[in-house]
Structures are given as structure tokens and as C-alpha cells.
Amino acid sequence: MTALARPAPAKLNLGLHVLRRRADGFHDLETVFLPIGWADTLAAAPASDLALTTTDPALPTDGRNLVVRAARALAAWGGVEAGARLHLDKRVPYGAGLGGGSSDAAAALRLLAELWELAVPDDVLVDLALGLGSDVPFFLDGRPALATGQGERLAPLLGAAGAPYRCPFWIVVAVPDVHVGTAEAYGLVTPRDRDRPALADVVRSNDLARWRAELANDFQAPVEAAHPAIAAARRALVAGGAGYASLSGSGSAVFGAFESEAAARAAARSATGCRVWVEARGGEQVEQVEQVEQVEQVEQVEQVEQVEQGAGRRPKSSAALPPRPVA
Secondary structure (H helix, E strand, O other), rough: OOOOOEEEEEEEEEEEEEEEEEEOOOOOEEEEEEEEEEEEEEEEEEEEOOEEEEEEOOOOOOOOOOHHHHHEEEEEEEHOEEEEEEEEEEOOOOOOOHHHHHHHHHHHHHHHHHOOOOOOHHHHHHHHHHHOOOOOOHHHOOOEEEEEEEEEEEEEEOHHHHHHOOOOOOOEEEEEEOOOOOOHHHHHHHOOOOOOOHHHHHHOOOOOHHHHHHHHOOOOOHHHOOOOHHHHHHHHHHHHOOEEEEEOOOOOOOOOOEOOOHHHHHHHHOOEEEEEEEEEEHOOEEEEEEOOOOOOEEEEEEOOOOOHHHHOOOOOOOOOOOOOOOO
């Protein structure tokens, strides 16, 4: 079989309620996962052993990497003795609340099932994904969903006529060069499970005034207080015309929803010191904007399939993706 490749897209959290701390030390959550087009690409080719390379030298390529762990878990389930040469083109910032590591793991499960010609039942694939992180199952299909439990209980988020929800706004994602550890973030937040609005209903309203009033991320206030650069990035999106702006996950990524393309593009170009992604209404067009010392680079990329690490289960990497050179 020839080499195969698969995109591993990121996600945003539209609202995030930390409801309660469980007896096992984890937390029950409620959030809406929205896939976006910002994606890594994972490639696989037949080989006698298992090996991973990546475009980012800061990433581990051994069992600390979820891609390798996913490959080993699938091979153990299927009794696979063959290996694979895996290569990860890393574009999504990790440790940012965008789910990059979890999406890479899900892509590895799908890709290697095809490479190794395994007929993996859906329930088995979900169990394998859940063993890697509580939000990895979401990335197996990557459709908008309401997530509860630790992020593993998924209900499709449907829009008009029962079709998957499509965001009607331009989205700008800005990632400052800040790391927020998962344990740190949960130590800052106070769980609350009473008088919480239904996030799915709020999102589906597509009413930015209602989003501002009711679509809250419980991590936002304490994380911004601890990391002023994150607060500054979000305020810059609001100043640029975002009708709604929020933290994604436990950060450090923030995003804004814009009603016009012009405002979204202007806000993206003003997000100095951040890595930036621009997504058109419904994810129909994607564009990456690299900000390096107030010099801009805009790179057009192909639209990919819309498809974190662990949604509070696993620590994030502290390494930050280096910016690509600016021509």
C-alpha cells in the first residue's frame, strides 16, 4: 500500500462550564466543540517498525506523543506486527486549548486502521480514543457537538433542517506566546453546576448579544487574571469589532466572532505577537496569518475536512510552536 495522509483539524470551545469536581479528581464539564480548518497533517507509509517524525523538533517522537500511543494501542488491539513510518506536519499550536494533540491521535487511529487494513468497529475505535484522552473521540468524526462528562459524551449539534451546525460568523483565532497548564487552570476555577444556561441553545441562537450575555467559559476570568497577555489578545479582538470574543478551552488561544470579512481580516492583522487563524462563515475558506514582531505573513492553504489534549485529563505541552520564517 502506498503512503496515506489525513488532516487533523483543531477545535474551539463555544462556552465551557466547569460543573463539579468528581471523586476521582477529574471534573464534569459542558461545552460545545466547534471544528475549525486549522489543521496538522499526519502521513503514514508501510514499514517493518513504528517510527514518528515531525516538523517541530520540540515535539517528542516516542511514547510521550499521542500519535505513537494511538498507534501502539491500535496495533495491540488488532494484533498487528507490521509498523508504519509516520510523519506529522505540525501547524496547530499545542497547549493552547485547540485540541491539536487529541486531533493528531484521532487521525492516527483512522489513518493506521486504513494502512493496516483493520475493520475496527466504531465502539472499539471510540474506546481506543477514550483511552488516549477524553476529547479524542470527538475528533474521530469532528462534527459540531455538545460535550458533557469529561468531554467524552457527545451529542451532535444540529442546525437548520437537522444538518450539522454551521457557524454563521467569521472567526479569528489568536494564540499568544503563553502556556497555561491544565492543572494550573483547574486550580484557578471554581466549579458551579446551578443556574447555567443550555450552551447548545445559546450557540444555535446565532445571536451575538445572547452569546455575550450567556456563552461563558469558566476558565476565562481567572486565566486572564493570571496571564495578562491572553486578556490583551482577547480585548484586541473586541476592539477590532468582534461581536463576541472568548477563551478556547483553558487557553491560551482566544477567538472572536465577526459579522463582516473586512473586520475579521483587519483584526487578524492587528493581532501582533500572536499566531492567527481566520475562518470564513461556516468554515468555507481558511487562511493563516503569522505575526512575528509586527511583520505579517499571509499564507493561503487548502480547505481541509472539518474534523486538546484530554479536556482536562492530561497536561499540555509547555513547548510553543516556533513561527515560520517571514519572507
